Amino acid sequence: MTLAEAKEKLTKYGQEHVLKYYNELSGEEQQELLAQIEATDMSILSACKHKEDLVKKGVLSPLAAMELEEIEQCKDGFTATGLEAIKAGKVGAVLLAGGMGTRLGSDNPKGMYNVGITRELYIFECLINNLMDVVRQADSWVHLFVMTSDKNNDATVSFLQEHDYFGYNKEYVHFFKQEMAAATDYEGKIYLEEKGKLSTSPNGNGGWFISLQTAGLLDLIHDKGIEWLNVFSVDNVLQRIADPCFVGATIQKNCVVGSKVVRKSAPDEKVGVMCLEDGKPSIVEYYELTDEMMNAKDEKGDPAYNFGVILNYLFHVKEVEELMANLPLHIVEKKIPYLDENGNPVKPEEPNGYKFESLILDMIHQMDSCLPFEVVRNREFAPIKNKTGVDSVESARALLQENGVTL
Ligand code: UTP
Numbered sequence: 001m002t003l004a005e006a007k008e009k010l011t012k013y014g015q016e017h018v019l020k021y022y023n024e025l026s027g028e029e030q031q032e033l034l035a036q037i038e039a040t041d042m043s044i045l046s047a048c049k050h051k052e053d054l055v056k057k058g059v060l061s062p063l064a065a066m067e068l069e070e071i072e073q074c075k076d077g078f079t080a081t082g083l084e085a086i087k088a089g090k091v092g093a094v095l096l097a098g099g100m101g102t103r104l105g106s107d108n109p110k111g112m113y114n115v116g117i118t119r120e121l122y123i124f125e126c127l128i129n130n131l132m133d134v135v136r137q138a139d140s141w142v143h144l145f146v147m148t149s150d151k152n153n154d155a156t157v158s159f160l161q162e163h164d165y166f167g168y169n170k171e172y173v174h175f176f177k178q179e180m181a182a183a184t185d186y187e188g189k190i191y192l193e194e195k196g197k198l199s200t201s202p203n204g205n206g207g208w209f210i211s212l213q214t215a216g217l218l219d220l221i222h223d224k225g226i227e228w229l230n231v232f233s234v235d236n237v238l239q240r241i242a243d244p245c246f247v248g249a250t251i252q253k254n255c256v257v258g259s260k261v262v263r264k265s266a267p268d269e270k271v272g273v274m275c276l277e278d279g280k281p282s283i284v285e286y287y288e289l290t291d292e293m294m295n296a297k298d299e300k301g302d303p304a305y306n307f308g309v310i311l312n313y314l315f316h317v318k319e320v321e322e323l324m325a326n327l328p329l330h331i332v333e334k335k336i337p338y339l340d341e342n343g344n345p346v347k348p349e350e351p352n353g354y355k356f357e358s359l360i361l362d363m364i365h366q367m368d369s370c371l372p373f374e375v376v377r378n379r380e381f382a383p384i385k386n387k388t389g390v391d392s393v394e395s396a397r398a399l400l401q402e403n404g405v406t407l
Contacts, residue, residue: 044329182201
């Protein structure tokens with residue numbers, strides 16, 4: 001893109017300020033900035049001016065989960081079905097590790113965080129240890145696809161290489177990068193991260209499938225005969241991955257997606273809740289739940305919207321390929337590093353603008369059937385989002401110890 005073309009595009013979207021330092025840049029830096037301007041989708045940025053209108057829900061109704069009692073009764077049959085699929089190589093796993101983990105506040109990728117106390121125990125290591133349980137049970141390796149972003153890819157890849165993949169078979173580990181989106185101030189103006197670089201942020205975890213495809217890994221998935229992908233977050237250290245019982249239940253119930261869920265600890269707990277939206281599976285965010293929905297009861301007298309998602313989904317690949325439509329845009333307040341008016345870099349302590357994301361939870365609504373599969377909260381849900389307090393390193397450590405992990 002030439003400078004004139006860049007100016008034209010920037011004028012169209014009211015972003016001319018990003019050329020403020022253009023004349024100070026070297027020829028190479030100028031070319032890089034022009035290429036970044038060309039590659040950036042600026043048409044989405046003005047959406048921050050009417051962000052309340054972005055995600056409008058349809059008519060919501062409850063969706064019953066498969067609860068622990070039923071799972072316990074059918075456990076052996078589900079597990080046998082799941083193990084058969086895993087042994088046949090039909091199940092892969094996708095680790096979503098492209099996030100910035102800004103709430104935790106570490107400069108390293110979240111998976112590199114050491115949760116050990118008397119020894120080193122990294123988040124990535126916890127996850128691989130959990131997956132190894134299944135590898136041993138099935139006597140079969142599971143392909144593991146790791147999504148990173150421009151911001152953390154190199155650190156993630158070298159860390160796992162240096163630690164010899166924590167004993168995982170490296171032939172079965174595949175990295176791919178997600179796309180980036182521009183990050184803006186509250187007026188939708190793109191921040192500069194450096195004089196010749198727009199501030200960017202990973203474009204949300206909803207882009208995982210497209211990024212997997214862009215990286216050419218869908219061909220590998222087809223070649224290897226992988227039919228199911230268990231997508232999970234990096235920050236739940238008790239995450240059970242490719243859990244044979246969950247896989248078997250989703251297959252036996254003829255669902256195209258399964259979602260692990262936990263019973264909510266309180267009606268207003270801040271988790272997304274499984275439900276039906278216009279008759280199709282969906283996830284309603286905690287702030288979208290009305291008082292009436294929070295107090296609604298099912299036929300057993302239990303809360304009707306009682307099961308929260310924990311970012312552990314099992315997708316049937318074929319349906320994802322066929323049904324993938326554009327996901328809605330979410331605009332989220334974040335701390336975004338930027339240059340102040342004097343051109344000095346600032347790393348803000350508080351949120352100072354917006355990032356633009358698509359979310360995996362919106363994919364559920366594109367699927368025709370979903371099995372919400374209850375798991376025991378204290379055994380499978382120990383998220384690390386914050387430094388202290390709720391969903392923190394401290395709370396996750398306590399849960400790891402409760403589950404017999406030496407720290
Ligand atoms: P979060 O919603 O907790 O976001 O991600 P985050 O960026 O990691 O953390 P904060 O909000 O800045 O503190 C949930 C999961 O989705 C992944 C994360 O790595 C985590 O596993 N994720 C999130 C991505 O892979 N890409 C993204 O763009 C965002």
